[in-house]
Amino acid sequence: MRPLRRPERLAPGARVAVVAPSGPVPEEALQTGLDILRGWDLEPIVAPHVLDAHEEFDYLAGTDADRAADLQRAWCDPDVDAVLCARGGYGAQRMVDLLDWDAMRAAPPKVFVGYSDITALHEAFAVRLGVSTLHGPMVATADFLKNPRAQEHLRATLFEPETVRVISAGEGRGVLVPGTARGVTLGGCLSLLAADLGAAGARVSARGGLLCLEDVGEEAYRIDRYLTQLLRGGLLDGVTGILLGSWSDCDPLRALFADRLGGLGVPVAEDFGFGHCEGSLTLPLGVAGQLDAEAGTLTLDVPALT
Numbered sequence: 491m492r493p494l495r496r497p498e499r500l501a502p503g504a505r506v507a508v509v510a511p512s513g514p515v516p517e518e519a520l521q522t523g524l525d526i527l528r529g530w531d532l533e534p535i536v537a538p539h540v541l542d543a544h545e546e547f548d549y550l551a552g553t554d555a556d557r558a559a560d561l562q563r564a565w566c567d568p569d570v571d572a573v574l575c576a577r578g579g580y581g582a583q584r585m586v587d588l589l590d591w592d593a594m595r596a597a598p599p600k601v602f603v604g605y606s607d608i609t610a611l612h613e614a615f616a617v618r619l620g621v622s623t624l625h626g627p628m629v630a631t632a633d634f635l636k637n638p639r640a641q642e643h644l645r646a647t648l649f650e651p652e653t654v655r656v657i658s659a660g661e662g663r664g665v666l667v668p669g670t671a672r673g674v675t676l677g678g679c680l681s682l683l684a685a686d687l688g689a690a691g692a693r694v695s696a697r698g699g700l701l702c703l704e705d706v707g708e709e710a711y712r713i714d715r716y717l718t719q720l721l722r723g724g725l726l727d728g729v730t731g732i733l734l735g736s737w738s739d740c741d742p743l744r745a746l747f748a749d750r751l752g753g754l755g756v757p758v759a760e761d762f763g764f765g766h767c768e769g770s771l772t773l774p775l776g777v778a779g780q781l782d783a784e785a786g787t788l789t790l791d792v793p794a795l796t
Contacts, residue, residue: 491698494776507564513579523629578606609678622776639769651793659786664760671731677702697728704735704765736767757783
């Protein structure tokens, strides 16, 4: 697996588009998040349909076509320097095939940030555009709004990426399988990766990759099913190492991870501090680096952004 094209870092005054590819966005939370961005000397531009609500399905932020149009317009706009997701939820998979990937491929790479349901778009940007992205806090979510650690790690990644080339799990980290491994980062929300398996245009192999996994609110048997699906589908063949993030509101999973992932014979780090947790770290996807499972560190070969 080769590293992907990295977008340029942001500078003061950069224009950042805020989009809602998935679930509906609370207006008050959005406004608070926009104020934080302005405090970083960014100029946020809210896409037209961010506050929409689907007439029939209240878990969607408007229609699939409108959500796709917002994302495509923001990505292809030469005056926009970054595209930030307002929140996750559900819905990205419904609109991913409505995007004009040829038009998006013709646009220069730019910063793209999100997590959770946005995993479907991280994968699409990697496979269809060959562009690295940031698995990080979203503009209208509690962690971005209230947690200084999450805010600062994202801000540093956007403006001063060389200062966060070493990403540390910090205190409370664990190690399931010790060792070090090199590879290119990929991954995100486990249930979304499993759901993507076999879809048109989806990734068929993670060989040579450092796989980053997290999820929220899942029972053990469902996590078992997702991992088994990835194993049976061959996606994990040739993975060089695994970083396990947060598993908030999930059943105890350590024995399950040992059962499903221990046989791969690669280092597996636990509690790495990304995903659905307080103080979530921003994790670049599509960048080469080295995992030290025992130290709880991911050292990037180059900064996340150029």
